[in-house]
Amino acid sequence: MNLSQLSSPGARRRRIRVGRGNGSGKGTYSGKGIKGQKARSGPGPKRSFEGGQLATALRYARVRGFSNARFRVEYEWVNVGQLAVFPAGAVVTRDELLARRIIRNDKKPLKVLGEGDLTVPLTVRADRFSKSARQKIEAAGGTVIELNPAEVDGGADASEER
Numbered sequence: 001m002n003l004s005q006l007s008s009p010g011a012r013r014r015r016i017r018v019g020r021g022n023g024s025g026k027g028t029y030s031g032k033g034i035k036g037q038k039a040r041s042g043p044g045p046k047r048s049f050e051g052g053q054l055a056t057a058l059r060y061a062r063v064r065g066f067s068n069a070r071f072r073v074e075y076e077w078v079n080v081g082q083l084a085v086f087p088a089g090a091v092v093t094r095d096e097l098l099a100r101r102i103i104r105n106d107k108k109p110l111k112v113l114g115e116g117d118l119t120v121p122l123t124v125r126a127d128r129f130s131k132s133a134r135q136k137i138e139a140a141g142g143t144v145i146e147l148n149p150a151e152v153d154g155g156a157d158a159s160e161e162r
Contacts, residue, residue, distance in 0.1 A: 075128065076108040080136045081116015088120040109148075118142070 018030040032039040048055050082102055086092055094110050097103045103110065112124060114132025121141030127148060129137075134144050 074108050075111040076103045076105045077111045077113050078102055078126075079113050079115040080118045080133050083112075083122055083124065083137075084116070084118055084120065086120070086122055089122070091123045091125065093125045112137075 016026060017024065018026040021027045029039070038044045048057060050056070078097060083092055085100065085102075086096070090096075094103070094106060097110070098106055109127035111128040112126045112130065112133040114130045114134075114136055118136050118140045122137065123143045123145065124137055125145045125147060127146070129144055129146060137144050
């Protein structure tokens with residue numbers, strides 16, 4: 001006896017032989033119903049055919065262009081002008097911003113944008129900063145601390161000095 005001779009009962013089912021008489025249970029119409037395109041020989045209608053109704057693919061406007069949705073990083077953002085509520089010398093962190101309800105989502109990385117003015121020196125800790133935000137914070141005498149640059153960018157420029 002060889003491995004090729006071993007078999008498990010029921011491991012291979014016999015194919016259904018249609019059109020071999022009514023005694024087989026698959027006679028007369030051979031499981032195809034009565035008449036129509038799907039009862040004929042040859043390929044049936046294409047997969048997207050909806051009986052002559054305008055196909056789903058044609059019902060919607062064609063979307064053109066590039067979408068980076070798969071790799072896009074969604075940021076929770078705050079403007080420099082919104083940081084003016086903090087006292088001079090304060091350390092602004094994600095937790096401080098959440099406590100004051102300036103930002104709502106603590107799951108997204110935090111980015112500071114440059115709209116508005118800042119007159120008090122602050123230490124701001126965030127995942128990303130725009131160029132103008134960085135300049136305004138440093139011009140007011142504050143410091144910028146960028147957190148986890150490798151994690152946010154996917155490691156693209158983690159080796160660069162910030």
